[in-house]
Amino acid sequence: MKFNGKTKLLVVLVVSIGLIISIYLYIDNNREYEEISYKEFVYRVEKGIVEEIRITDAAKLRGKLKNGTKFITDNPRRDNFKEYLLLHNIKVIEEDSNGLVGQSISFILMLAGIGTVAYLIKRNTKLAEKEMASMSNIVTENSTVGQITFDDIAGNEEAKESLKELVDFIKDPEKYAQYGARMPRGVLLYGPPGTGKTLLAKALASEANVPFYAVSGSDFVQIYAGLGASRIRELFKKAKENGKSVIFIDEIDALGKKRKGANSHGGSEEGDRTLNALLTEMSGFKGNEGIIVLAATNRIDTLDEALLRAGRFDRQIEVGLPDVNARFSILKLHSRNKPLAKDVDLRKVALETVYFSGAKLENLMNESAMMAARKRDKQITMEHINKAYINVLVGEEKKDRSSISIRDKEITAYHEAGHALMAKKLSKFNRVTKVSIIPSTKGMGGFSLNIPPDRIYQTKRDIINNIMIALAGRAAEEIIFGKDNITTGASSDLQKATEMTLAMIGSYGMDEELGLVNYDVVLNNNLNTDISLMERAKELLEEFYIETKGILIDNRNYLDSIAHKLIEKESLEEEEINKILAS
Ligand code: ATP
Numbered sequence: 001m002k003f004n005g006k007t008k009l010l011v012v013l014v015v016s017i018g019l020i021i022s023i024y025l026y027i028d029n030n031r032e033y034e035e036i037s038y039k040e041f042v043y044r045v046e047k048g049i050v051e052e053i054r055i056t057d058a059a060k061l062r063g064k065l066k067n068g069t070k071f072i073t074d075n076p077r078r079d080n081f082k083e084y085l086l087l088h089n090i091k092v093i094e095e096d097s098n099g100l101v102g103q104s105i106s107f108i109l110m111l112a113g114i115g116t117v118a119y120l121i122k123r124n125t126k127l128a129e130k131e132m133a134s135m136s137n138i139v140t141e142n143s144t145v146g147q148i149t150f151d152d153i154a155g156n157e158e159a160k161e162s163l164k165e166l167v168d169f170i171k172d173p174e175k176y177a178q179y180g181a182r183m184p185r186g187v188l189l190y191g192p193p194g195t196g197k198t199l200l201a202k203a204l205a206s207e208a209n210v211p212f213y214a215v216s217g218s219d220f221v222q223i224y225a226g227l228g229a230s231r232i233r234e235l236f237k238k239a240k241e242n243g244k245s246v247i248f249i250d251e252i253d254a255l256g257k258k259r260k261g262a263n264s265h266g267g268s269e270e271g272d273r274t275l276n277a278l279l280t281e282m283s284g285f286k287g288n289e290g291i292i293v294l295a296a297t298n299r300i301d302t303l304d305e306a307l308l309r310a311g312r313f314d315r316q317i318e319v320g321l322p323d324v325n326a327r328f329s330i331l332k333l334h335s336r337n338k339p340l341a342k343d344v345d346l347r348k349v350a351l352e353t354v355y356f357s358g359a360k361l362e363n364l365m366n367e368s369a370m371m372a373a374r375k376r377d378k379q380i381t382m383e384h385i386n387k388a389y390i391n392v393l394v395g396e397e398k399k400d401r402s403s404i405s406i407r408d409k410e411i412t413a414y415h416e417a418g419h420a421l422m423a424k425k426l427s428k429f430n431r432v433t434k435v436s437i438i439p440s441t442k443g444m445g446g447f448s449l450n451i452p453p454d455r456i457y458q459t460k461r462d463i464i465n466n467i468m469i470a471l472a473g474r475a476a477e478e479i480i481f482g483k484d485n486i487t488t489g490a491s492s493d494l495q496k497a498t499e500m501t502l503a504m505i506g507s508y509g510m511d512e513e514l515g516l517v518n519y520d521v522v523l524n525n526n527l528n529t530d531i532s533l534m535e536r537a538k539e540l541l542e543e544f545y546i547e548t549k550g551i552l553i554d555n556r557n558y559l560d561s562i563a564h565k566l567i568e569k570e571s572l573e574e575e576e577i578n579k580i581l582a583s
Helices: 005-031 038-047 081-087 098-138 142-146 157-171 173-178 197-208 227-241 269-283 324-333 346-351 358-374 382-394 406-426 460-481 488-507 519-524 533-554 556-569 574-582
Strands: 050-055 060-065 070-074 091-094 186-190 212-216 245-250 291-297 315-318 431-436 447-451 571-573
Touching: 038 050, 038 060, 038 070, 050 081, 081 091, 157 173, 157 186, 157 197, 157 291, 157 315, 186 197, 197 212, 197 245, 197 291, 212 227, 227 245, 227 269, 324 346, 324 358, 358 382, 406 431, 406 447, 406 460, 406 488, 406 533, 406 556, 406 574, 431 556, 431 574, 460 488, 460 533, 460 556, 488 519, 488 533, 533 556, 556 571, 556 574, 571 574
Parallel strands: 050 091, 186 291, 186 315, 212 245, 245 291
Antiparallel strands: 050 060, 060 070, 431 447, 431 571
């Protein structure tokens, strides 16, 4: 029998209520009866005050006096007893089983109830034990980890260097001990998703040739109280039994969330217990056992400071998005086993994949290969890669386009033309590699792939440009179709524009009026948030919107040309857009 959480709760509730009622009935049944001796009973019979007797085979008899008092006495089990009673005008009720039915039912119910509750408790314990046992499944096979080396990771040179030092440390901890050097207890890898953090951890274990224990912070968010903490203890026990090893905790933020303010807790009580268990285990290392704890997070800013203190995750390594050279290496790495056609220029692909993570690049090459395989083409060509590029970014092209009205097509064309034209007009460094009005399965009406310049820092002007590019879709709609005909198509643009504006003025201190205050800090510390941040964002967005509209109106001829060409061809490449703008 399988119960899900809700039914289990319901069953426990019903059984508990039944149990309480039957225990009550059982106790109550016996409580109403006054226990008297047999001698007293005979006396009462003789006195003529007994009204009825229930005869059974049981050791006790029950009866009622004429005044209603119920009593219980020893059963003489003698012959002619019934006749004796009848002769004294006493009503005799024979109860072989009948009279006991109520009692027995409540007794049976009680037993059944106790049984069910015991079963459920046992089942839960078993589940919990099973959960504990599943700890043994978390050990990642050495064979798979063993194949991954630092050479399988492109880019991330600093992170690799940092971890390579640890390889030596794990292999020969005594060497370091002689110099009094303490091995870092914990290393935190932080950076955006898909940048190779897990890969680095695996490479460390395999290069040091030690077992790799991988868990995810979210595995510890358990419904059973105390299980998270015991899982942590179990994990470390296992690692210590094996001697040297690498323990990898992915998504550590799931269990080590920052506790905000004095009163409120970022994590749950259970989360805190688990976190404390982790910290205790880490403090328990002697330091030179050759065990390294690696953790990964996408959000270092949300981590509890307790985790980052000395002796804990005191070495922090950033694993960032790859730059153009790293992207080129990653693309080459993931093309190693793929038949690439001569026309494939991976450097060009690297140039056009700004902000792609390693995982996304791997996905791009995999999609390209799948596309070629599906078509049974001999090699992967640039065309496959271009198509895969769009799939990875915006989802597959929607197959059925017949249902799109001419009007919708027109609106999308002007909207996308607005984005593209704005990107081109605002900075000569902005690239627009493709504009399309082909709807995607991700729900987008069309898209304009604007590639910002590949730089470490963004200037205030870059951010404002990006905000204006985002607003240009809505602005173009308004210019062409009028204020009342603007559409819902701009919602995600507005979301992006708002986010960028708030970050610009609230996080980067780029607004003279609001000054250098970082409002994330203000909010995180529950300080007064009654500030003009919102008002100022609204004001700025309005200014940017008016400016955007002005630029589009001044370039109306280009806007029309791009939109018309889009309606005709549905998608345009960068060269075609440049041609229109040069005319
Ligand atoms: P998350 O934060 O989402 O857990 P992660 O940073 O741990 O992500 P990985 O799981 O290590 O990312 O990477 C996912 C996949 O992306 C890898 O298996 C690999 O194929 C590819 N990849 C990511 N970064 C790189 C890289 N620098 N070099 C080669 N491949 C990479």
